[in-house]
Amino acid sequence: MTTETRTAAAGPSRTAPVADPLEQKTLHIFVSRALQKILREAPKKYTELRKACIEVIEELKAVGDGQLPAEADLAAPSPTGPTPSAAQLQQAAAGAEAAAAVEAEEGGAGAEAAAILSPAPSGREPATPSFSSPDHDADPDGTAAAAARMALDDVAPVPGTDRYFVPLRLACESKLPRIMEVSLHCIQKIIAYGYVRGKVAGEKPFVDVVMETICSCKDEEDKEVQLQIVQAVNTAVTSAVTAVHDTTLLLAVKTCFYIYLVSKNGTIQKTANATLTQMLDVVFARLESPGASSMAQKDAFLVFRSLCKLSMKPLPEPLPADDSIELRSKLLSLQLLYSIIASSGERFRGGEKFVWAIRQYLCLSLLKNGVSPIPAILQLSLDIFVTLIKYFKAHLKSEIGVFFSNILLRILESSNSSGPQKRLTIQALRVLVAEPQLMVDLFLNYDCDLEGKGIFTSMCDGLSRLTLTLQALSETTEQDAQLKQLALETLVAIADSMVAWERDVKAEGAGAAVTPVGQRPPSIADSSSVSMVGPEPSPVHRGGGEAAGEAGQSPGGGEAGGEVTAVVASRESVDFEAMFHRKHEVHEGVIKFNMKPKRGIRYLREVCGLEDTPQAVARFLRETDGLDKRAVGDYLGEGEDFCKQVLYAYVDSIDFANLTFDQALRRFLTHFWLPGEAQKIDRMMEKFAERYCSQNEGVFANADTAYVLAYSLIMLNTDAHSSQIKKKMTQQEFVNMNRGINDSGDLPTPFLESLYQAITTNEIKIKEMMEHERRAAAASSDAARTSRSKLFNLESAIMVKESQELFKAKARKRAVYHSSRNVEHARPMFEACWCALLASWSTIMEERYDDAVPVELVALVMRGFANAVHIAAEFGMATERDAFVTMLAKYTYLDSGKTMGGRNIEAFKTILSLALTDGDHLGGAWAQVLKCLSEFQRLHMIGTGAKTDASIFFPAARAGANGAAGLPPPGAPGLVSPPSGRLTARQQSILIQPARVRNSSKDAEVEAVNSATMVDSVDVVAIDRIFSGSAQLNADAIVEFVTHLCAVSREELDAAGDPQVYSLQKIVEVAYYNMSRVRLVWARIWEVLSEFFAEVGQHPNLSIAMYAVDSLRQLATKFLEREELLNYQFQREFLKPFQDLMGAAKSVEVRDLILVCLGHMVQSRARSIRSGWSSLFGVLSLAAADPLSSVAKAGFDLARDTVREHFALIGDHHAEGVSCIAGYLRQRPHVDIALSAAHCLADYAKLLHAAAAADGATGAAAGGAAGGAAGGEPAPAGGEGGGGSPAPLDLGPAERLWWPLLESLAEAVGTHPKPAVRAAALSALFGCADVELAPGGALHSPLGVRAFGELVLPIFAAAPSESGPPLTAHQAAWVDETGVPALSALERSFCAQHSLLAPLCEDVIALLARCLQQPHHATLSQVAAESLLQLVRETGATFSQETWARVCAELKSCFDASAGEAYDGAPPPPADGVAASPLLREVSAKVEAEAPEGSGPHELQVLLLSTVYQLLQSMYPSMKLADVEGLLNCMHAMYDKASRTLQAALDGEAAPPPAELGEAVHLRLEAMSYYLQVLFSLHDKLEPAAQAGTPKRGAPPPPLGSAGHVQLIAAAAEYRLVSFCLHVLRDYLRLRERSVGGADGAARELCATALAEMTPNVVTLLQGLLAFSGPQFGKHLPAFYPLLADLIHCESPQIAAVLRELFAQRVAPHLQAEAS
Secondary structure, three states: OOHHHHHHHHOOOOOOOOOOHHHHHHHHHHHHHHHHHHHHHOOOOOHHHHHHHHHHHHHHHHHOOOOOOOHHHOOOOOOOOOOOOHHHHHHHHHOOOOOOOOOOOOOOHHHHHHHHHOOOOOOOOOOOOOOOOOOOOOOOOOHHHHHHHHHHHOOOOOOOHHHHHHHHHHHHHOOOHHHHHHHHHHHHHHHHOOOOOOEEOOOEEHHHHHHHHHHOOOOOOOHHHHHHHHHHHHHHHHOOOOOOOHHHHHHHHHHHHHHHHHOOOHHHHHHHHHHHHHHHHHHHHHHHOOOOOHHHHHHHHHHHHHHHHHHOOOOOOOOOOOOOHHHHHHHHHHHHHHHHHHOOOHHHHHOHHHHHHHHHHHHHHHHHHOOOOOHHHHHHHHHHHHHHHHHHOOOOHHHHHHHHHHHHHHHHHOOOOOHHHHHHHHHHHHHHHOOHHHHHHHHHHHHOOOOOOOHHHHHHHHHHHHHHOOOOOOOOHHHHHHHHHHHHHHHHHHHHHHHHHHHHHHHHOOOOOEOOOOOOOOOOOOEOOEEEOOOOOOOOOOOOOOOOOOOOOOOOOOOOOOOOOEEEOOOOOOOHHHHHHHHHHHHHHHHHHHHOHHHHHHHHHHOOOOOOOHHHHHHHHHHOOOOOHHHHHHHHOOOOHHHHHHHHHHHHOOOOOOOOHHHHHHHHHHOOOOOOOHHHHHHHHHHHHHHHHHHOOOOOOOHHHHHHHHHHHHHHHHHHHOOOOOOOOOHHHHHHHOOOOEOOEOOOHHHHHHHHHHHHHOOOOOHHHHHHHHHHHHHHOOOOHHHHHHHHHHHHHHHHHHHHHHHHHHOOOOEEEOOEOOHHHHHHHHHHHHHHHHHHHHHHHOOOOHHHOOHHHHHHHHHHHHHHHHHHHHOOOHHHHHHHHHHHHHHOOOOOOOOOOHHHHHHHHHHHHHHHHOHHHOHHHHHHHHHHHHHHHHHHHHHHOOOOHHHHHOHHHHHOOOOOOOOOOOOOOOOOOOOOOOOOHHHHHOOOOOOOOOOOHHHHHHHHHHHHHHHHHOOHHHHHHHHHHHHHOOHHHHHHHHHHHHHHHHHHHHOOOOOOOHHHHHHHHHHHHOOOOOHHHHHHHHHHHHHHHHHHOOOOOHHHHHHHHHHHHHHHHHHOOOOOOOOOOHHHHHHHHHHHHHHHOOOHHHHHHHHHHHHHHHHHHHHHOOOHHHHHHHHHHHHHOOOOHHHHHHHHHHHHHHHHHOHHHHHHHHHHHHHHHHHHHHOOOOHHHHHHHHHHHHHHHHHHHHHHHHHOOOOHHHHHHOOOOOOOOOOOOOOOOOOOOOOOOOOOHHHHHHHHHHHHHHHHHHHOOOHHHHHHHHHHHHHHHHHHHOOOOOOOOHHHHHHHHHHHHHHHHHOOOOOOOOOOHHHHHHHHHHHHHHHHHHHHHHHHOHHHHHHHHHHHHHHHHHHHHOOOOHHHHHHHHHHHHHHHHHHHHHOOHHHHHHHHHHHHHHHHHHHOOEOOEOOOOOOOOOOOOHHHHHHHHHHHHHOOOOOOOHHHHHHHHHHHHHHHHHHHHHOOHHHHHHHHHHHHHHHHHHHHHHHHHHOOOOOOOHHHHHHHHHHHHHHHHHHHHHHHHHHOOOOOOOOOOOOOOOOOOOOOOOHHHHHHHHHHHHHHHHHHHHHHHHHHHHHHHHHHHHOOHHHHHHHHHHHHHHHHHHHHHHHHHHOOOHHHHHHHHHHHHHHHHHHOOOOOHHHHHHHHHHHHHHHHHHHHHHHO
16 A cells, blocks of 8 residues: 555544534533533532633633524534433333432442452463454455544544533532533533544543543442443443544443442442443444454453453452342353353454453353352353353364363262252253254264263263252252252253254255354255364464553463464264264273273273374373273283383373472372382382483482482371371481482482472372362261352362363364264264163152152153154164163053053153154064053053953953863963974064063052043044054054064963953054055065964964954955056965965864855955965965865865856966866865866866967967966965975976876876776876877977876886786776776877877887786786787887887897797897897896796787787888897797797606696797798798898998888898798607607607697698799708608698698699709
8 A cells, every 4th residue: 555545544634623613503502501500509619610611601602602502403413423322221221110219338339349340460361462454355454444543533623622621521520419410411412412532632532531531430429420420431432433442441341330339229230231231232243343443353352351350350258248249240240241242243253362362261250150159150150151152162162171071060960069050050051952953063072072071971961860869969858859850851951952953954954064163054965074273372462552561371371372263174074973982982991991901901902993002002091081090000010011111101201301309209190099019119110210310310310319219208198198107207207218319428408308398298199089088078078058168169169270271281282173964963962861861751750659740840751752762763773762662661550550640641642642753763662652552452441341352252261261262271372373492583573571460359450540540531543543644654664563563462362361352453454554555565564464364363262363364354355456467476475374374274164264265355356366366276275185075175166166267367377276276186085076176177278278279379378378487486286285296397387387287187097096086087187188289289399298208107107017016906906997098098199199209109118018018917918019009000100210129129128028038048139239228128137037937928928929920010111120130039039938848848858837838839839820920921022033131241221111121121031931941840840750659658748739739830831832932932942842751741631731732833843844
């Protein structure tokens, strides 16, 4: 700023004033009239006064030409100034009580008041800060503020004002009340009209001269004068033109203050008080005005500091009277300070100078006045403190913590504080906790601060102890009751504030926001904090003024803290809950340390993260509050290396520099209690001596001197202050004891004597010892008020001193203040206080006499309980929530046998209210709530005279009997529950205290009284709203609600003495109300309810069980009204309890009722059923296994009717339907039902096939109507309880339908004991197979092949086998009745669909071969042979070479098993190397090993020959040569086996039984016949031109069925035929020879028989030779001719005839041709 600018800003230069005529005239009339009055009143001896008045009057007359202006022409007051406040003050005073007569002033009152208002002479005080404009941006160098001040001072005065003021000043000095009153009145008007301005001679502001004149009159006792002084001062201070600042302002304030103190008139006192208040309002309003000057700041600071000093003035002892000046002065100063703080603005609250002043002055004042025994002082101090917390908490974090912990809480805890002190303290706390945000901030900043004391927790604990204590708290019992009630109200207010804060934050929006104080954040998503940065350098700049020369000093006596800077810390989240728990863990560690130091340190390391270093442990021992000094001393004295290192670090952390030796020792021993062991003391003193000598060099020669001297001082301390030592050590003895210890030299005697005096006069103590002594003294004192007040005075002095020390210590630490809007912080808050709340509120409810507790107090406690439950429930604090609800339930007395009173009714109403308002979060507490409702209902029924449930459902219970009504005997479980040790997780989590057994008549009387009380006091509608309102509960809450309601219902039904169904009825209602919930939520609800209904449905009381089933039916019918979407399973789950009950219920009536209920649902809700079909068929499947015919018949009828009438509605659940019907087919007891089930399955299959045909797509019905996969996981085959095996897991939807159908039918065919059922099942099975295996059927797919192989073929697993034991009667009957028809049906079905079932051909052939081979049942073998031939005939053309190989292998195995080995070994394997199946090889080997040669059924062997013959006759073109030769080998082997048997008999080598020999002879002939026939048949196919033999080596074989292949077989047959014919002829000739004479009689007879039977075959052979072609005959004639010639001698005419023809037709022509 340039010089010109500064000059311009300073205002106009001083020139001659230019007078305003009207203004001058106004001034003249004021002055002249006042002076005229003064002249009239002034005695003549006041010559100087009279002279001055005359001179001014004459001058005024000269100026105004002797004419004074009229009253109407007076100039109005300056528009820049306020309206004179005298009228306002007069009006305020007039509204007060009539002023008391002015009493005679007691001597010395004015001097006493002056002494009070004089500056305190104590010590050095902080220097006054220098002030500058706060608007630094607009006026950075303060020029504008200085210019404004100069402009105000340089305003031109009204001409002559200073001269006119002289007589007025003299009048004020006259001490004449009447004259002084007139003068002061005139001065007040002059000031009010703005005429006091500018400066007077000597450059002193005119207003200062005027103010000094006014204030000099303060000693006048006249009330009118005092009133005029107050008016004038107020006008001057509040004027905007008259600049009253700095010391003049203080003078004005002190004057009013003085008048207030010395005046005996009530009006004057009130006026002075009001004037002070108005002046302070103006001063601090100027501070808050925009662009406030530095002078305004300084004025406010000076006034504030002066009032603080006034408030710190100590009161004399004994305490003064209530009207004493000292007391009134303190009270007024505190009132004004409170007014300033309460009405302060942002600049005062945020200005660092004022915050510094509050720290330095006001906080010290509060410390001193906060322990005052005078209630008025304490009340004002607490009001100021509360206001400071509200507005300055961010700046005074440390101070607030100290005041709370060292003043307020100690007043509550002290046994010496008076009742009014406790009352006022609690009231202050009540005000604080009424601010929700403030209470949360206190918790976060102190209880979550690891280094601070938990204010919130300590406050709650202290208040709780007040309510619980049995000791006297005050002087009277009435006061004690008031204190306890007030403490109780405060605790309830804490809960109120927590709830209010939680709801307010949630209303703002969920999030965690820690915001700067004084503003609301735009977003609460981040965390921030207000940081008070320290240590604080002093903000004061030493300068002039009243405080010039005062040195900066803190309230505690040390150097002042530095500049207070409020900054917003970085936005990062602060985990307050973790900090709170960490602090709690540290507290636990301190407790453990105090009990066992080493264990405590280990805990602190492991849990609290204490560093495992000596320095860290030493710092912990020094800085942690709450440590037992004895434990610290014991730990430091331990001899372990680590403990020694801790001791060294501990001592090194203590500063002994510049301290005398006894001072150093005192400081050292202040921190811990010296242990008793000499070794521990030795180590401590050794380290102390070393540390002291290192910091104070030159005091001692070496450390040994300090070590010895320290020991001596400890001994002296014990000797001088121990009451047990009678003879004390003298000073000389002490000096003598310490001679020669300073490196063999003596210490100075004065030095030792000074140490002796210091120790003997001032004992070395630690703080804990002093506290212990103080408490002991308090305990030993009587309870008189005087003693208690004195003790509290001593205690309060210690409290103030400790607080000042803490102020000093904390001033150097950084303090970060947090203000949070994160709702989660309410959780640790409640965790910290819930025990205290519960304990204190419980005292009211446990009061013995109900009348002793006021109704209002009970309502208050109930509100507290409700709030506590709300907080705990909102934040999921289950333990805390359940504790409060449990106590509430206890206090209802519903189940206690005690008479209920108003408190108990209120407790019950509170529970109802909680259920309605906080039901979403009650969780496990619902158990207690619902238990109370159950008990209430019982009492309500008694009170209203209604029939009890026991009389309805348990009539025997009321009569004291059991059994008749189904009531279980005492001790027996009522509901069916899981075995012990196998409770479900839900049942384990629900623990309800069993109901008290009520037996005595006294209980009945109490219940009658209680019931009447409840009926009159409780609204039943509210209870109904709990259940109807359950629909508004959230998902988790409704599940909890239902779970616990079921648990309560279980308890009701199990009650041996007085069972109820109230909760069971409510369960049905709740289910009805909540049925419209989201499906997933309803599924969770129904999971609980279904389990419950399944239990209740098994209740031993039939009425209860049937009631439960009928309730379940109603719910199910209602639920089925809701349409279920595709792929959902809600209906299935809903109806599952029916299924569970059907399987578990032992009562026939219950099972019948279940079926009736399901039938009703099917009839009425069939179109709505979707997934419910699954459970319905499950129930019906269980009914199928019921041993009672009535239940099974009802179940089958319902199942059959459902399938017939609602086939199209069953949809995706046909699989379950089939399994259900199959269950009825499987059951054994009820044959008629099984037979009907077989027919029903056949009809079911037809319906499915018709549906598939209607759909027009293959498998549409199976996949769409029967899939079961579309609707979720299908039921297993056979249904639950159906007894069938499950369908293979790899089957698809269609397969899951048809598999159980076919399986059940096949199972019935194979295993059912009744022929009719087997026949019906057989018909249905193959009827279904024939239809569905055909093209277009559901089984015309790989499924059909698999089902045929795995279900149909195993039917014959029970069929007999050749190697098996003989058939039992039952097996034989099965074969006759079922096996034979089944085998034929099997063959027909296979042949009909052989193209589809081709993969099973070998299995079918093996089955037929097994049946053909078995020797036990001829009919079965015959049918098997026919079936095999039919199968080969119809399907052989499609056989592959492998198939034929397998067929041949099977047949060969049959021959092997029946005929044994051919020649010397088994028949040669097939040419293609295909071997028989392992099973057939095993059977063959077994037969060969066990059966004798030639044994076996003759018919079977002939049947085998016939079968092979027919097979070769018809199918040889399709067979490979090796297969044909293999079968021929088998036939030849059978012939050869029989021939050898016959030969052995002829040769005498064996003697078989006649029957066996006859069979061998016959078999030989049959084999020969079939063999010859097949060979001749094959040979006939040989063309004459074809080459005999096999193809050339290396050439590929001709294709099967080709002419070459046929010729190849024919050629092979020709070779065999020729060889066999030669063999037969030779054998015939041998037998003829032996029959003629080569054998004995028996052999001859056998030969004759064999020849007779062999003759037809020989004839056939010769006829076949006759049919040979020419080349063939000629080729083989040489071999046959000799044998033919021998046959000529045969006696058989048939042979002879053929021979003749043969020789004639073939031999002769051939010989002739050869000859030619």
